[in-house]
Amino acid sequence: MTDLSQTKLTQQQVRERIEQRLASRHRKEKIFRGLGIASIAFGMLAVLVLFTDIISKGSGAFVQSAIELRVHYDEQVLGIDKVDDESLAWANFTGVIREALRERFPEASSRSEKRELYSLVSTGAPFTLRDRLEANPELLGQTETVWLTADDDVDTFVKSLSDSAEGFRGRTSDQKAGWIEQLMASGELKKRFNTTFFTNGDSREPEQAGIRAALMGSLFTLLVTLALSFPIGVAAAIYLEEYAPKNRWTDLIEVNINNLAAVPSIVFGLLGLAIFINFFELPRSAPLVGGLVLTLMTLPTIIISSRAALKAVPPSIREAAMGMGASRMQVVFHHVLPLAMPGMLTGAIIGMAQALGETAPLLMIGMVAFIVDVPGGITDPSTVLPVQIFLWADSPERAFVERTSAAIMVLLSVLILMNASAVLLRKKLERRW
Amino acid sequence: MNTMTLDAAGQAEPVQPKAVEQDTVGTQTKVRETVGKPFCDSAKLRMRNVNVFYGEAQAIHDVSLDIGRNEVVAMIGPSGCGKSTFLRCLNRMNDTIEGCRVEGELSLDDEPIYGAKVDVVPLRARVGMVFQKPNPFPKSIYDNVAYGPKIHGIASRRAELDEIVENSLRRAGLWNEVKDRLDKPGTGLSGGQQQRLCIARAIAVSPEVILMDEPCSALDPIATARIEELIDELRENYTIAIVTHSMQQAARVSQRTAYFHLGHLVEVNDTETVFTNPQHELTEAYITGRFG
Numbered sequence: 156m157t158d159l160s161q162t163k164l165t166q167q168q169v170r171e172r173i174e175q176r177l178a179s180r181h182r183k184e185k186i187f188r189g190l191g192i193a194s195i196a197f198g199m200l201a202v203l204v205l206f207t208d209i210i211s212k213g214s215g216a217f218v219q220s221a222i223e224l225r226v227h228y229d230e231q232v233l234g235i236d237k238v239d240d241e242s243l244a245w246a247n248f249t250g251v252i253r254e255a256l257r258e259r260f261p262e263a264s265s266r267s268e269k270r271e272l273y274s275l276v277s278t279g280a281p282f283t284l285r286d287r288l289e290a291n292p293e294l295l296g297q298t299e300t301v302w303l304t305a306d307d308d309v310d311t312f313v314k315s316l317s318d319s320a321e322g323f324r325g326r327t328s329d330q331k332a333g334w335i336e337q338l339m340a341s342g343e344l345k346k347r348f349n350t351t352f353f354t355n356g357d358s359r360e361p362e363q364a365g366i367r368a369a370l371m372g373s374l375f376t377l378l379v380t381l382a383l384s385f386p387i388g389v390a391a392a393i394y395l396e397e398y399a400p401k402n403r404w405t406d407l408i409e410v411n412i413n414n415l416a417a418v419p420s421i422v423f424g425l426l427g428l429a430i431f432i433n434f435f436e437l438p439r440s441a442p443l444v445g446g447l448v449l450t451l452m453t454l455p456t457i458i459i460s461s462r463a464a465l466k467a468v469p470p471s472i473r474e475a476a477m478g479m480g481a482s483r484m485q486v487v488f489h490h491v492l493p494l495a496m497p498g499m500l501t502g503a504i505i506g507m508a509q510a511l512g513e514t515a516p517l518l519m520i521g522m523v524a525f526i527v528d529v530p531g532g533i534t535d536p537s538t539v540l541p542v543q544i545f546l547w548a549d550s551p552e553r554a555f556v557e558r559t560s561a562a563i564m565v566l567l568s569v570l571i572l573m574n575a576s577a578v579l580l581r582k583k584l585e586r587r588w
Numbered sequence: 589m590n591t592m593t594l595d596a597a598g599q600a601e602p603v604q605p606k607a608v609e610q611d612t613v614g615t616q617t618k619v620r621e622t623v624g625k626p627f628c629d630s631a632k633l634r635m636r637n638v639n640v641f642y643g644e645a646q647a648i649h650d651v652s653l654d655i656g657r658n659e660v661v662a663m664i665g666p667s668g669c670g671k672s673t674f675l676r677c678l679n680r681m682n683d684t685i686e687g688c689r690v691e692g693e694l695s696l697d698d699e700p701i702y703g704a705k706v707d708v709v710p711l712r713a714r715v716g717m718v719f720q721k722p723n724p725f726p727k728s729i730y731d732n733v734a735y736g737p738k739i740h741g742i743a744s745r746r747a748e749l750d751e752i753v754e755n756s757l758r759r760a761g762l763w764n765e766v767k768d769r770l771d772k773p774g775t776g777l778s779g780g781q782q783q784r785l786c787i788a789r790a791i792a793v794s795p796e797v798i799l800m801d802e803p804c805s806a807l808d809p810i811a812t813a814r815i816e817e818l819i820d821e822l823r824e825n826y827t828i829a830i831v832t833h834s835m836q837q838a839a840r841v842s843q844r845t846a847y848f849h850l851g852h853l854v855e856v857n858d859t860e861t862v863f864t865n866p867q868h869e870l871t872e873a874y875i876t877g878r879f880g
């Protein structure tokens with residue numbers, strides 16, 4: 156103990172010195188706190204700007220213009236006399252729609268005018284009629300009013316009207332714009348919820364393009380990734396943390412795992428191409444191969460976070476179990492693993508979130524293909540959400556702009572859902588000791 | 589190292605060690621031979637010339653000691669003197685420490701404790717342990733006590749298990765306090781209750797020896813008194829080795845006391861002798877509070 160009265164400084168002097176420094180200490184405290192708040196504010200602002208930008212651009216994609224037409228299922232125009240699979244495949248639904256359009260706007264007479272007229276509705280509209288007729292065969296020869304999806308140019312024009320009175324014309328002629336305005340005025344053109352976006356695969360026609368194929372592709376890919384990387388990663392972490400002796404070899408392995416985490420993802424893509432597709436001859440563009448490649452990529456993340464979770468389990472629990480005569484495996488599986496599980500799951504879900512957003516390695520194994528059909532399994536050709544975003548962002552049609560943003564919104568929602576479930580799981584599994 | 593001094597008993601029994609049973613009070617403190625009565629006739633645990641190394645550093649020097657049947661032996665000494673290390677040799681808890689090496693002969697009922705053929709799982713079922721910090725599993729009170737019987741397959745039926753749990757908790761003096769909340773987490777109990785739960789957990793597998801590593805250092809005096817009472821009751825059926833920092837505790841619960849100093853076993857004697865008439869000057873210095 157230092158007795159102040161014995162040093163050269165008197166208590167008075169000591170107090171003065173402390174007081175002198177006090178102001179600057181408080182100032183530093185304030186500056187530090189201010190810096191913290193500023194960084195958080197910056198982060199929040201960035202997120203806010205990102206979200207408002209994406210949502211303002213992408214929300215339009217969730218509605219789609221549709222045109223109400225009175226169609227007559229004329230046997231002659233359709234070229235069929237009964238409704239069965241074969242005749243439905245041959246039937247000329249386009250003719251029926253054209254006739255309905257001509258009826259609605261009889262003023263279109265020249266070839267070019269007619270072409271303009273026909274382009275009011277989507278090229279996918281005949282399929283709508285086909286489906287209706289297939290479901291209700293008694294409609295043959297009858298007339299009914301149906302809502303048909305409008306063409307993307309029409310949709311873009313309609314949506315742009317809210318920004319400016321002129322609207323975005325693009326390829327839309329004055330006459331066509333007049334028709335559209337006429338339809339809108341009479342309530343025959345309405346913006347309706349865009350179910351197509353959630354039920355279809357990709358398409359060259361924006362109004363028929365949907366996110367479902369990519370979503371399912373991502374889902375299958377992630378399933379493969381999770382099913383492989385979680386057990387392998389956890390097993391590796393348990394071995395390294397609980398069993399392996401600490402020597403030069405395990406040090407080397409640890410360094411290499413850390414290195415693996417830093418390898419650019421495109422390299423994993425090339426590896427996957429060379430090994431899984433060229434050597435093992437697995438199908439190209441398949442979620443199976445995508446999942447394998449992403450497993451290689453997420454494995455280091457899962458191993459590192461699982462090891463951290465295992466390290467965080469208090470050694471007293473291990474000692475208690477060991478003191479009871481539990482074997483090493485019993486110690487791990489009865490005591491350590493349940494306590495480390497929340498941390499491991501968090502790591503796994505962070506790894507999965509990374510994998511969900513990964514594009515580069517999947518380009519190498521052919522998941523960049525144009526996929527129209529929704530994949531039904533892990534060997535079907537498919538694409539994934541980020542690749543779909545990349546493809547749409549690259550497409551010239553203006554209607555793809557909002558679809559790109561909408562796809563980003565879907566991707567972000569999936570991410571938020573995953574992270575939220577991670578937090579919930581953690582809360583549920585977490586135990587206190 | 590020291591010169592070997594064998595007495596008559598030592599020659600009769602080859603495993604007898606180099607312990608000097610002469611009065612060394614007043615001689616140089618450098619004397620590294622154990623004074624007092626380190627051995628007994630009906631030894632449950634027999635340790636001979638035990639050396640423990642952590643890597644290069646030697647933590648225990650040539651310790652020989654017997655722990656008799658139904659005896660409580662207290663181990664005292666200043667921090668870092670190796671008493672905990674020594675205790676942890678007895679159920680091979682040191683195995684888990686990287687770079688720890690144990691030499692010497694250790695036996696439980698004349699069966700070796702160390703050796704390539706010895707399985708630590710049954711050994712630890714026979715030699716239970718209670719740790720310094722209460723460390724119940726983050727499970728229910730019932731599961732804490734039932735864990736040992738479950739993994740060793742002691743109880744075949746649920747009713748049997750229930751009985752073991754109740755008996756263990758009763759012997760640990762905890763039954764009345766927890767019988768209505770057996771399904772509540774063991775970690776929710778108070779410190780003293782947690783430690784008694786750990787004792788109940790240890791005795792649930794009917795061990796022969798219980799090792800206690802400063803079991804009361806984290807407890808208040810009332811909880812400590814409760815545990816000390818318990819140790820006294822348990823002595824009827826178990827052999828107990830207890831490490832403690834509290835000399836009063838050693839005096840209260842043990843029959844013999846071993847004094848460790850810098851990895852050497854300096855003196856072992858009847859507890860009363862150690863505290864009233866220590867034979868070694870280091871022991872005397874420690875118990876009179878001149879260091880430690």
